[in-house]
Amino acid sequence: MATTDKLGQPGVEIVNSYELRVTVASGPFYTALHLLNGRETVEKTPYSRGKTFSFFIREPGNYRVKTFTRVPGAEVSTSVTDSVRVDGLRDIGVPKDPWPIVLAGINRTTAAALHTVNDRREIAGILDPTGQLVGSKFFGAPVIGWDDVAPGCALWVPKGLTIDAGAAEFEAFELETGARDVLSAELFRMGVMDVYRKSCMLYELDLTRGATYLQNFIFHHFSCRLPYKVQLGEGTRLGYNGLGTVFHPESIVGRNCLISQNVTLGSRGKTDDMPNLGDNVYVGPGAKCLGGKIGSNVVVGANAVVLNSVPDNCVVAGVPAKIISRDMGSYASYTGEPV
Numbered sequence: 001m002a003t004t005d006k007l008g009q010p011g012v013e014i015v016n017s018y019e020l021r022v023t024v025a026s027g028p029f030y031t032a033l034h035l036l037n038g039r040e041t042v043e044k045t046p047y048s049r050g051k052t053f054s055f056f057i058r059e060p061g062n063y064r065v066k067t068f069t070r071v072p073g074a075e076v077s078t079s080v081t082d083s084v085r086v087d088g089l090r091d092i093g094v095p096k097d098p099w100p101i102v103l104a105g106i107n108r109t110t111a112a113a114l115h116t117v118n119d120r121r122e123i124a125g126i127l128d129p130t131g132q133l134v135g136s137k138f139f140g141a142p143v144i145g146w147d148d149v150a151p152g153c154a155l156w157v158p159k160g161l162t163i164d165a166g167a168a169e170f171e172a173f174e175l176e177t178g179a180r181d182v183l184s185a186e187l188f189r190m191g192v193m194d195v196y197r198k199s200c201m202l203y204e205l206d207l208t209r210g211a212t213y214l215q216n217f218i219f220h221h222f223s224c225r226l227p228y229k230v231q232l233g234e235g236t237r238l239g240y241n242g243l244g245t246v247f248h249p250e251s252i253v254g255r256n257c258l259i260s261q262n263v264t265l266g267s268r269g270k271t272d273d274m275p276n277l278g279d280n281v282y283v284g285p286g287a288k289c290l291g292g293k294i295g296s297n298v299v300v301g302a303n304a305v306v307l308n309s310v311p312d313n314c315v316v317a318g319v320p321a322k323i324i325s326r327d328m329g330s331y332a333s334y335t336g337e338p339v
Contacts, residue, residue: 017088036064060088103125103141231251243261253265253275257281304319
């Protein structure tokens with residue numbers, strides 16, 4: 001049965017606004033700590049001989065620390081500190097969303113930038129420096145004039161477009177690989193699948209230069225060759241953002257597949273034998289799929305080389321790849337199929 005006394009009574013201090021640092025008195029005993037927010041236990045430490053512990057506060061609250069002290073040959077003793085108010089880091093004064101954007105120019109470069117960031121940033125309007133199209137729409141965004149640019153908006157201008165901005169500040173951007181500008185900064189915040197989906201959208205809208213820019217960004221930033229012509233099904237994802245993975249432009253991949261890192265989906269020069277994967281396919285790291293259609297609910301082992309068609313519901317491995325199992329229940333966590 002536990003007892004309550006002052007043995008191991010900790011000292012508590014708030015550091016860096018969100019770190020609750022606890023220092024336990026020295027002695028020949030083991031200590032475990034529970035962090036309490038009100039009556040709720042939010043974090044625990046195991047018993048140790050440590051004397052300093054840190055709890056990083058994620059939510060504002062009134063915190064206490066309950067100490068469990070264990071001395072060899074004696075009962076466990078407990079103690080609780082006084083309540084300490086911790087507000088944590090709440091990003092006071094930092095807006096949750098950046099300023100709205102005004103994109104300048106009615107052109108393909110502006111259209112590509114609009115579709116790249118419109119689901120991540122608020123688009124306040126498209127500035128027509130000539131004033132000829134003010135009041136119309138450009139891909140759903142209102143076309144505005146200089147008088148309509150609200151204070152506080154971020155003005156993005158395609159490099160090479162001449163505008164008379166007066167005293168207004170603006171940021172230039174371009175669709176060039178390696179550029180370090182406001183557009184590329186937005187791309188650096190996205191995952192490979194986000195950028196790929198955007199590239200496909202631009203290609204479908206005949207904004208090919210923008211699609212190529214995003215395709216090249218994927219290659220240089222993620223070390224992944226993922227052309228916008230590749231067809232990836234809903235729910236399909238790439239391990240480690242596609243690191244080292246190469247897709248033939250004519251590749252077709254079904255739904256809910258997982259393509260691991262360093263995979264190649266290619267061909268052996270046969271125009272009628274492009275990579276084609278079914279649904280719920282797992283392709284292990286380093287695998288090469290170079291010929292034949294791969295069915296659904298298939299596991300391709302790491303470093304396997306697939307040269308021929310693979311039926312549904314099987315596991316293949318080796319060089320060249322051969323079926324090694326049809327017991328898919330053992331591989332349900334790979335394909336997503338129920339056990």
